[in-house]
Amino acid sequence: MKPKPSRSLIALSTSALTLPGISLADAPPTQSTASYKISNYQEDDLSRSEAPFGDLDRYDIDVHQFKLISPVGRDFSVNIDANYETLTGASPWFTSVGLDGDPDVNLSGASGIRDKRTEVSIGARYYLENGSIGSNIGYSEENDYRASYVGFSGERHFNNDLTTVSLAFSHSADDIFPTDAERFGRVISESKYSSSAVFSVSQIINQFSTIKTAFSTTEQRGFLSDPYKLIDFRPDTKTQLAWSNSYRRFFVDTNAALHLNYRYYHDDFGISSHTIDTSWFQNLGRNYQLIPSIRYYSQSAADFFTNIDDFLKPLNEYQSSDYRLAAFGAISGGLSLVANFGNWTATLTAERYVASDKYAAYNINQPSTALVKYNRVSLGFDYSF
């Protein structure tokens, strides 16, 4: 049996550890990578009993994502991202009481929604001795929405690169100009501003595992209501806090990695939520990887949520029947298959998501009927050069 490593060996190994060619600290990528992903997202249709009037079809969205990331010189990297989405379908317009006394959802069949969304962003990152700093700007446009945003971030490594601390800020300015505004008595044009900050600390625990904890805070102000709902009046400021934790662990015997994430969220609309998700990255031979994943989400209702629009309520009191402010839970499961060949990687993913008041961890006073169920499939390609 080999004797324990000597003190000298440990000292020499530790100093060798700080050598840049050997350490794991950030460095710009050595190659450029171009990625493309096409996805289809399809919500389950409502049943006629849930929606006695109007359309049954909910959203059907096709998404195209492009990304290019490239090193520039020895110390920089730049990235360009572009997304293009087309959507058809309808979203709940208002809820009313049905003949059976339960809330019904009425979809906006009349206008229907056929929309396109385009988003472009560019960013750059500069790598220093012990960390990096970066910045990005972006712009997105739909036929009724425009947003511009900017962000800055920095990270620094400590403790022989075992610990990393990072801080990021972003700000966005959005304009909403709903379609058919005059015809339906909607607001003509409104703005919204949002600023957020994220602070995170990550730590290498041992040769197989790492953990990270992050705190984020977001402040929104402006028009926060949904202009397409017949009755929707929300406060004009919103403060959000989130705390997330992540764990990664590699299993040598099985040649697989475990991801585990938990997030707690709270905002001043009164909503709290828990999110927990886990994935298992199973390597199959040299070229393939199979990744099953499962996610559980649960939120409480906003203080002013009501599952039946109250047309008699004074207009200066907050209310919304938007199901996204209701108490509900959601379970989703997915499976990805990744194939690597030379400079190419292909990824095929399928996911099913079901939101239901049956899954909620929080008390439900007023269940929403407009909860969503959807399927998503994606096919992505990456090419390194």
Add this chain to the structure above:
Amino acid sequence: MPLTLRRLSFQAMGSPCEIQIYEESRISAKKITQILSSEVSRLERKYSRFIPKSFLSEINYSAGNSMGIKIDKETRALFEHALSCFEQSNGQFDVTAGVLNNIWDFQNKIIPTDSQINELLPLIGFNKLQWRGSRLYMPPNMTIDFGGIVKEYAADSVARLARKIDVQYGLVNLGGDFAIIGPQPDNQPWPIGVADPKNRKALIAKIDAVEGGVASSGDYERCFVHQGKRYSHILNPKTGWPSAGLRAVSVAANLCTVAGSIATTAMIKEESEGIKWLEDSGLSYIAMNQSEEIIRNGWQKPSVTAE
């Protein structure tokens, strides 16, 4: 396409070097080996004491300059490792001992006088280097020589770069200092052999390695015999004379840099101290002493001779 073994041989750091990788496409292999050999060139251009424009030469020119010289992160890390070597070897492994190269000439067997040596001894001593933040202030006439550290660091650096660009199976060999990128396919080890200092065609030991590095220190070419004693080319900073201990040492460790530091330190010490140092490290080593005996721990006797 099946995985094929590709090799690139080139000359760098004064030695024959070779990169071996398993790669399906000949074109990718060419690109990969180009990227890797550029990394070796980069380190050679930066740290060679034979290149007048290298950063190391700049550092040496700055000796005696009251402004000092700004040192970048990579070089500072090399100095930190050199400090660690200095401390762990009780001052015997000292990168400031290079100044002695000016008075010794191993090729022409020129031996300096005692007074010549005594003149230079005060210019040796890692602890004499002054630092303020990231600036180094070298006392006049001192010189730095990263021999024993930089070639091994280059091997590790290239291996890590190779892994980063997704090379799974490969081996880097810089003049006998090895760093493993990854095992041979199907997790088969790389057989690494040590040549007999007396007969380069014969192997005195072999080790099968799937990861880590192997470094060797030996008096093959640059030794000389004086009054019956065999001297290596490694100069002892305390006596000013080359060491006359072990004739050759090869060490396997989890990093070539670490293996090199252990091997070089073992060569500077007296023979029996050198063996004790290697034993205490707990690593696999092979050493040949003055009497040409081979001491082996963890290395196998070879079954075939080298080609």
Add this chain to the structure above:
Amino acid sequence: MPTARSLITIMLAVTLLSACSQVRPWERGYLAKKEMAWDTDALESALNDHIFFSKEAASGGDNAAGGGCGCN
């Protein structure tokens, strides 16, 4: 909402972790594997963030908010 005390306890625990095992350089290979990254597929996480932002109240946590959208 976690109390200030529990937040401080957790931050202290993370700081103390910096005293834990020095990971040997050759042992970091596992951590460098693609499947051990915080974000293994940037386009997938961006897509999911976008979907969950539209369908759920919670957002944020790990990354600063990116683009806005009129998703409803």
